Amino acid sequence: MSKARVEAFSDGVIAVAITLLVCNLHVPDPSRSVSLAHRLGEQWPSYAAYIVSFLTIGIIWINHHAMLQRLVSVDHAILVLNLLLLLTIGALPFTTALMATYLKAAHGQHLAAVIYGGSFLALSIAFFAMHRHMLLSKQHLLHEHLTPTVRRQVLTRNAAGLLPYLVATLGGILTPYLTLAICGLVAIFYAPPRRDESGGA
Amino acid sequence: MSKARVEAFSDGVIAVAITLLVCNLHVPDPSRSVSLAHRLGEQWPSYAAYIVSFLTIGIIWINHHAMLQRLVSVDHAILVLNLLLLLTIGALPFTTALMATYLKAAHGQHLAAVIYGGSFLALSIAFFAMHRHMLLSKQHLLHEHLTPTVRRQVLTRNAAGLLPYLVATLGGILTPYLTLAICGLVAIFYAPPRRDESGGA
Amino acid sequence: MSKARVEAFSDGVIAVAITLLVCNLHVPDPSRSVSLAHRLGEQWPSYAAYIVSFLTIGIIWINHHAMLQRLVSVDHAILVLNLLLLLTIGALPFTTALMATYLKAAHGQHLAAVIYGGSFLALSIAFFAMHRHMLLSKQHLLHEHLTPTVRRQVLTRNAAGLLPYLVATLGGILTPYLTLAICGLVAIFYAPPRRDESGGA
Amino acid sequence: MSKARVEAFSDGVIAVAITLLVCNLHVPDPSRSVSLAHRLGEQWPSYAAYIVSFLTIGIIWINHHAMLQRLVSVDHAILVLNLLLLLTIGALPFTTALMATYLKAAHGQHLAAVIYGGSFLALSIAFFAMHRHMLLSKQHLLHEHLTPTVRRQVLTRNAAGLLPYLVATLGGILTPYLTLAICGLVAIFYAPPRRDESGGA
Numbered sequence: 056m057s058k059a060r061v062e063a064f065s066d067g068v069i070a071v072a073i074t075l076l077v078c079n080l081h082v083p084d085p086s087r088s089v090s091l092a093h094r095l096g097e098q099w100p101s102y103a104a105y106i107v108s109f110l111t112i113g114i115i116w117i118n119h120h121a122m123l124q125r126l127v128s129v130d131h132a133i134l135v136l137n138l139l140l141l142l143t144i145g146a147l148p149f150t151t152a153l154m155a156t157y158l159k160a161a162h163g164q165h166l167a168a169v170i171y172g173g174s175f176l177a178l179s180i181a182f183f184a185m186h187r188h189m190l191l192s193k194q195h196l197l198h199e200h201l202t203p204t205v206r207r208q209v210l211t212r213n214a215a216g217l218l219p220y221l222v223a224t225l226g227g228i229l230t231p232y233l234t235l236a237i238c239g240l241v242a243i244f245y246a247p248p249r250r251d252e253s254g255g256a
Numbered sequence: 257m258s259k260a261r262v263e264a265f266s267d268g269v270i271a272v273a274i275t276l277l278v279c280n281l282h283v284p285d286p287s288r289s290v291s292l293a294h295r296l297g298e299q300w301p302s303y304a305a306y307i308v309s310f311l312t313i314g315i316i317w318i319n320h321h322a323m324l325q326r327l328v329s330v331d332h333a334i335l336v337l338n339l340l341l342l343l344t345i346g347a348l349p350f351t352t353a354l355m356a357t358y359l360k361a362a363h364g365q366h367l368a369a370v371i372y373g374g375s376f377l378a379l380s381i382a383f384f385a386m387h388r389h390m391l392l393s394k395q396h397l398l399h400e401h402l403t404p405t406v407r408r409q410v411l412t413r414n415a416a417g418l419l420p421y422l423v424a425t426l427g428g429i430l431t432p433y434l435t436l437a438i439c440g441l442v443a444i445f446y447a448p449p450r451r452d453e454s455g456g457a
Numbered sequence: 458m459s460k461a462r463v464e465a466f467s468d469g470v471i472a473v474a475i476t477l478l479v480c481n482l483h484v485p486d487p488s489r490s491v492s493l494a495h496r497l498g499e500q501w502p503s504y505a506a507y508i509v510s511f512l513t514i515g516i517i518w519i520n521h522h523a524m525l526q527r528l529v530s531v532d533h534a535i536l537v538l539n540l541l542l543l544l545t546i547g548a549l550p551f552t553t554a555l556m557a558t559y560l561k562a563a564h565g566q567h568l569a570a571v572i573y574g575g576s577f578l579a580l581s582i583a584f585f586a587m588h589r590h591m592l593l594s595k596q597h598l599l600h601e602h603l604t605p606t607v608r609r610q611v612l613t614r615n616a617a618g619l620l621p622y623l624v625a626t627l628g629g630i631l632t633p634y635l636t637l638a639i640c641g642l643v644a645i646f647y648a649p650p651r652r653d654e655s656g657g658a
Numbered sequence: 659m660s661k662a663r664v665e666a667f668s669d670g671v672i673a674v675a676i677t678l679l680v681c682n683l684h685v686p687d688p689s690r691s692v693s694l695a696h697r698l699g700e701q702w703p704s705y706a707a708y709i710v711s712f713l714t715i716g717i718i719w720i721n722h723h724a725m726l727q728r729l730v731s732v733d734h735a736i737l738v739l740n741l742l743l744l745l746t747i748g749a750l751p752f753t754t755a756l757m758a759t760y761l762k763a764a765h766g767q768h769l770a771a772v773i774y775g776g777s778f779l780a781l782s783i784a785f786f787a788m789h790r791h792m793l794l795s796k797q798h799l800l801h802e803h804l805t806p807t808v809r810r811q812v813l814t815r816n817a818a819g820l821l822p823y824l825v826a827t828l829g830g831i832l833t834p835y836l837t838l839a840i841c842g843l844v845a846i847f848y849a850p851p852r853r854d855e856s857g858g859a
Contacts, residue, residue, distance in 0.1 A: 067271025070671045071271055074674035075275065077752050078681075091765065091770065110745070149281040157286055160286040162291065166293055268468055268476075276480075335519050346476050346511065347482070350479050363492065465665070466673055469674070547712065548680060548708075555685050
């Protein structure tokens with residue numbers, strides 16, 4: 056099966072998920088007497104969560120592209136692993152809304168943060184599982200032969216990408232701000248130009 | 257007419273439908289005093305229906321891809337049958353929301369389950385109708401010549417795929433949990449690697 | 458400018474618009490005591506409008522594809538006309554929701570029907586304007602040379618496609634059911650296989 | 659990294675954002691006794707903002723296409739700048755809804771207009787930043803060699819495109835109608851055929 060339609064479908068799902076994030080930004084009711092500036096200011100967790108989730112999904116898309124570029128073609132197992140990855144991406148507008156709604160709440164904020172961090176962790180695990188399956192079990196579908204050393208390096212770097220999200224998830228138990236901060240820092244960390252253009256998650 | 261734009265449009269509709277499913281996951285109101293964990297726990301039918309519908313649409317996409325790969329080009333009749341198939345896919349976010357909302361309700365749960373199972377059944381029938389039309393009436397548009405025996409085999413296997421959804425639909429009369437369970441099992445059944453990569457619905 | 462990205466963008470907008478129609482199907486509140494069957498039955502205008510609009514957008518997509526196939530490449534004027542066409546398509550989820558909400562209402566139903574029919578009329582006019590511009594002013598961008606007679610035939614057939622929507626729009630003054638019926642009949646009329654695969658709107 | 663998937667993803671995000679604008683058009687509640695005509699008439703800011711934002715996003719798409727056509731391939735920095743550009747586009751359905759809701763409000767209308775104009779300004783700045791980076795720092799990725807004079811001309815013209823949005827943003831302090839009018843005029847100004855098809859923002 057050709058790669059092109061997998062890329063097109065994945066691009067579609069990721070593009071819709073990233074754009075649906077905007078639905079979590081709510082226009083304050085104009086009939087209330089509180090000033091608009093005050094009410095928009097109160098909503099800062101929504102904007103912060105929007106930006107963090109948008110950048111994270113965007114970086115996942117860049118990495119997804121790089122991962123699929125390794126492949127000549129795809130088989131059923133890769134399609135199913137890709138579908139599970141898309142499922143975790145598709146759920147992010149919900150976990151983002153949960154985080155934004157509860158960040159400043161008096162209760163539920165820890166659980167919301169754990170779920171938010173956990174959704175990024177699940178996404179990274181799904182990404183890692185797909186990458187690992189490709190590199191270890193589907194070498195005949197790869198463009199270039201990778202030595203066991205190179206494969207191990209790529210996967211180790213990929214697995215290391217899970218760590219910050221694990222910390223972000225657990226950090227939610229302390230304070231949801233820690234979760235948001237770590238997720239934001241990860242997004243910012245991956246944004247600058249890198250020497251290794253084909254790099255992992 | 258070339259296949260490429262049909263694939264692009266179908267990918268688009270399927271990608272939007274699968275991603276819109278997340279709109280059925282609702283963030284509990286933080287001003288209420290019930291704990292967030294309890295309220296998210298209460299919503300488990302939404303998560304279950306999300307996962308079942310997401311995987312089902314994803315597998316339909318894989319099968320749709322495989323089906324279109326048989327074709328060299330498309331004609332008006334195939335476009336219209338494809339449109340009817342997309343119509344049934346496009347309705348799934350609604351039937352999924354109906355199922356999730358009514359699964360635990362005191363009344364309406366049987367009808368909601370019948371409609372949920374029925375929407376998957378309608379989807380499978382539309383898929384079968386398109387596949388059948390291609391194999392029996394549009395042989396000149398197919399990549400490879402298929403003997404009548406092979407065509408019958410493919411269509412029989414395809415028709416067999418309708419059965420579980422018929423049972424799931426009727427099962428809703430007994431209990432909606434049966435419908436959800438069967439639809440979930442079908443999705444799980446189609447996920448593992450298969451020997452026949454070009455297989456039907 | 459190449460055609461490919463215009464097709465991709467148009468496919469994207471049309472795919473999102475057609476799939477967003479499902480957002481107009483509302484799950485009845487389970488806490489009310491009226492039976493689900495009764496409440497879903499009451500919503501039949503929503504289902505009817507969903508199907509009519511879905512099929513109409515789908516047929517527009519097919520015709521849009523056929524129209525763009527005439528072109529070798531596109532210029533700025535064609536892009537802008539295409540954008541206006543997409544604007545009318547993008548508004549359909551709103552006019553469809555308006556029609557569905559007001560079809561059985563005691564007042565406002567005539568205006569809603571006129572707006573619904575009028576939105577299809579506007580769509581057809583935008584389609585016609587783009588097609589006319591291509592055929593009359595951008596012959597150097599067309600794949601094949603069309604004689605003035607052929608061009609006139611194509612445009613006349615295209616213009617004739619405006620008539621039913623004009624009648625549907627005006628018919629809303631009498632009764633909204635007439636508007637819905639005509640729009641539905643147009644969609645059904647264009648669905649069956651046609652001899653001329655390259656046909657207009 | 660090839661350009662094709664960047665275009666596909668950008669097209670996807672822009673197509674979803676432009677189509678999500680329709681979600682800001684609300685169907686009036688039919689149970690209220692005020693006439694539908696009156697209530698739809700009251701909503702004219704929503705329609706005006708819909709059209710202005712739709713055309714602006716459409717023109718950005720056209721310019722985005724022209725900008726990417728300069729490139730042979732993309733690198734990580736371009737991908738990240740493109741992601742920031744998409745972030746500003748993805749936020750437009752929110753700022754458009756804000757503008758439409760507050761245009762006629764007794765308070766908050768100035769801030770809403772500044773945010774609306776500011777979101778277009780941010781979009782233009784992101785566009786300019788990406789274009790500037792491409793022309794000044796990534797000449798090895800461009801299709802054709804551009805002399806420093808040509809590059810300066812393109813960027814100057816591009817920077818000039820920021821001015822109307824700066825005026826529109828500041829104009830919101832006077833009256834939100836000025837902001838809407840300027841944004842609308844910019845969209846109309848860019849719509850007619852231009853001599854320079856490869857032109858900037």
